Amino acid sequence: MAKPGRPGAGNSKKKGPSKGTGGHGRKALEGRGPTPKAEDRSWHVAGKRKAAQERYVAAGGKPKPTQQNLNRSARSKQADDTETVTGRNSVLEALRAKIPATALYVAQRVEMDDRVKEMLSIATHREIPVLEVTRPELDRMAGFDGVHQGVALKVPPYRYAHPQDLLEEVFADGGTPLLVALDGVTDPRNLGAIIRSTAAFGGQGVIVPQRRSAGVTSAAWKTSAGAAARVPVALASNLTATLKEFKKQGVFVLGLDGDGDVSLPALELADRPVVVVCGSEGKGLSRLVTETCDQIVSIPISQATESLNAGIATSVALYQIATMRAAQAG
Incomplete structure (x- = not known):
């Protein structure tokens, strides 16, 4: 019976926790403790799987990898960057x-x-x-x-050189720098071919930008036919800034483009320190790199051929420069 002045209030004499209250007193304070893991619950699928594996191991079998171990193994494989x-x-x-x-x-x-x-x-x-x-x-x-x-x-993962260290090392050895810089070349096979051509025509190194560029991967290694072991590749955080710094140190920046002002056979100053900059086959040189170059040079080709890919264009330019240098030295 409800008490006067408290409409709806109950006066139940039932002992123990009321339904819906969550319990009162000591039992409510104690609770049930943390929820056991799935594999520790005998009625759970994971618990049954764990018990079966324990019986299997007890009978002399080798423990099978758990899903957790498989996930850990997969992460280790992804972290393996060899x-x-x-x-x-x-x-x-x-x-x-x-x-x-x-x-x-x-x-x-x-x-x-x-x-x-x-x-x-x-x-x-x-x-x-x-x-x-x-x-x-x-x-x-x-x-x-x-x-x-x-x-x-x-x-192990390829160890890139620093562009400035690469240039200083060439100067320290008493050589005339002949370097190649790539602007937007994303095909590792093109990179490998360029590394190979650089080695063949007396170049001392290749420079690639940190972003939007192919790296020295297994495909580049393969295409270079082993030249990647002899020709260092430097990583530039900003290619335009690197080229500007090279210019301050007397390096002639030569850009390759089909619409160049000078035809490659008419190129002069090849005996100077040179960095040949080659862009991608589709987009060519970027605007900032083009503005940084001292000279834009084109390679004469048949009108039936629209363009040369980066590897071939760089090879032709390196051959021409190496030939000019040999003639002047002779």
Whole structure:
């Protein structure tokens, strides 16, 4: 019966917590404690799986990886930023350059030519693990379009030089700088081809911008045919600022563009310190880089051909400069 002056108030004599109150007194203060993990609940699917695995291990079986361990393994794999160098020339050059490789992979029943023998000799001498694997495994390591020729080498992430250090080192050695800078070249195979051409025509290094540019990946290693082990690649945080700094130190900045003011055969000053700047095949040189160049040079080509890709254009320019320098030196 409700008390006077308190409409709706109850006067129940029932003991214990009332329904909907959450409980009163000591039981309410104690609570039920933290919720146990799913694997610790015997009625839960995860708990049943854990119990089954414990019975399996007790019977002598090997423990199976849990989902947590699988996730951790996947994260470790993603954090593994090593590169895989493939191809006999590339692998051999990397070993000759004493790059700190972590493992040499050789296909089963590989054809043992002189290059493979030298690889094995260098790896043994430097105590680099040599692992024999199947060709399908090498195919997987080389990637979709990689050609491994039966060998692969695990190397640490590429260590880029600083542009200023690169230039100072050339001056310190008494050489005349012949460098290549890339503006917006995003294909690593083009980068590899340019590194190879730089080595072939006496260049001392390649400069790539930090953003919107290909890096020295396994594809670049492969295309360079091992030249990436000999020609340093520098990373510029700002390519335009780097080129301006080079100009202050007497370096002639030469841009390649189809609409250039000067035809490459008529180029002068090739005996000066030079940095050849090449843009992407589609967009060419960016506006800021174009304004920074001392001279924009075009390569004469047939009207039937719209343009040259970055690798070929740079190769032609480097050949022309190397030829001019050789003629002037003679």
